[in-house]
Amino acid sequence: MYTPFAAAAASAAAAAAATAAAAAITTATTTAAAGGEKDGDGEEAIRGKREEIYWGIGPSKQVLFQLQQQQQQQQQQQQQQQQQPQQQQQQQQQQQQQQQQQ
Structure with a gap:
């Protein structure tokens, strides 16, 4: 069942994952720029963090999508439930009119 609280929690989880991964990318970039890692290591760390962002946000987006569908x-x-009684009422009125005309 859809609840605003569930949607807010999923959205908050996605935002937290993105923030954490962005911070990790910044750290990896800074470390690589400072020469603290061998060539290519910093790029691998950044790529890994980007994957973490994807896998962290991906499931949250899926949860939000499912909640929206529900x-x-x-x-x-x-x-449909609101329309059914109205349709039944209209049919009854039509039947009554037909009976009155006959």
């Missing part, structure tokens, strides 16, 4: 389904069900 919300849409619930809204559609509610609309």
Whole structure:
């Protein structure tokens, strides 16, 4: 079931993962620039952190997508439930009118 709290939690998790990974990329870049690592090591660290961002945010986006789909389904069900009594009422009115005309 869709709840604003679940969506907010998933969004917060994605933001936290992105922030942590961005900080790690900055650290790896700074270390590589300072000459603290062999050539290519800094790039590998950055690539690894980018993958962490992807795998950290990817599942959160999937959760948000699923929550949005559930919300849409619930809204559609509610609309159908609201429309059914109206349609039944209209049919009854039409039947009554037909009976009155006969």
